[in-house]
Amino acid sequence: MALICTKSLLQITLIFAIFAVGSSNVNFGKEPQNWKFNFNYTNEPYTYPKHVQSSRRIIVGGSNNWRFGFNYTEWAMTTAPFFFNDTLVFKFDPPSDTNIHPHSIYLLPNLWSFLRCDLRWAKRVANTSQGGGEGFEFVLNKWKPYYFACGESNGFHCQSGMKFFVMPSFRWN
Ligand SMILES: *[C@@H]1O[C@H](CO)[C@@H](O)[C@H](O)[C@H]1NC(C)=O
Ligand SMILES: *[C@@H]1O[C@H](CO)[C@@H](O)[C@H](O)[C@H]1NC(C)=O
Ligand SMILES: *[C@@H]1O[C@H](CO)[C@@H](O)[C@H](O)[C@H]1NC(C)=O
Ligand SMILES: *[C@@H]1O[C@H](CO)[C@@H](O)[C@H](O)[C@H]1NC(C)=O
Numbered sequence: 778m779a780l781i782c783t784k785s786l787l788q789i790t791l792i793f794a795i796f797a798v799g800s801s802n803v804n805f806g807k808e809p810q811n812w813k814f815n816f817n818y819t820n821e822p823y824t825y826p827k828h829v830q831s832s833r834r835i836i837v838g839g840s841n842n843w844r845f846g847f848n849y850t851e852w853a854m855t856t857a858p859f860f861f862n863d864t865l866v867f868k869f870d871p872p873s874d875t876n877i878h879p880h881s882i883y884l885l886p887n888l889w890s891f892l893r894c895d896l897r898w899a900k901r902v903a904n905t906s907q908g909g910g911e912g913f914e915f916v917l918n919k920w921k922p923y924y925f926a927c928g929e930s931n932g933f934h935c936q937s938g939m940k941f942f943v944m945p946s947f948r949w950n
């Protein structure tokens with residue numbers, strides 16, 4: 778449910794941002810100093826502070842990498858916001874004699890599948906061998922929600938925490 782909250786928050790933030798842009802016009806006469814700090818219509822309609830860094834490379838799970846028994850929903854909530862063109866790096870060892878429960882990466886089609894770890898319409902983006910070495914790279918290059926999950930053991934890994942949701946934000950620079 779925290780997930781839905783995160784999503785709603787994003788939407789509310791977005792709506793508020795749109796509203797703020799719309800109303801800044803109206804308030805221009807009343808609050809010029811406020812307007813000055815946030816918007817500059819003499820330049821481009823969307824000129825925001827340039828404090829946000831350019832495309833990042835984010836290791837999914839940090840030092841935990843992509844593994845069983847870690848809660849990636851929590852990780853994603855504490856790591857958010859994610860931005861357009863951020864690269865997610867999934868690191869997991871390929872199957873071997875010592876690694877008999879390898880992982881993979883799937884994209885689930887919607888929130889419903891995500892919540893239920895229903896892999897029936899999921900699209901595999903990386904097989905069990907593709908997370909080795911420097912890891913598997915996935916670029917967030919569309920403005921859409923991404924529902925990631927491990928597809929192994931018939932959804933059991935997903936249900937145990939190997940799933941997370943990402944909605945890339947605009948980067949204003
Ligand atoms: C707005 O943009 C113009 C042109 O780029 C610039 O000269 C001016 O300093 C900007 N004003 C503010 C308040 O950022
Ligand atoms: C994202 O990366 C693509 C390809 O490198 C580039 O063409 C595009 O302008 C980038 N978009 C943003 C918002 O940074
Ligand atoms: C995983 O995908 C890679 C790249 O497409 C391919 O070379 C490899 O054979 C696949 N491995 C398995 C176990 O399917
Ligand atoms: C992961 O954390 C989220 C948010 O705290 C929680 O709702 C969810 O039940 C946790 N998942 C597991 C498998 O523990």
Ligand SMILES: [Cu+2]
Nearest residue numbers: 880927929934
């Ligand atoms: Cu797994």
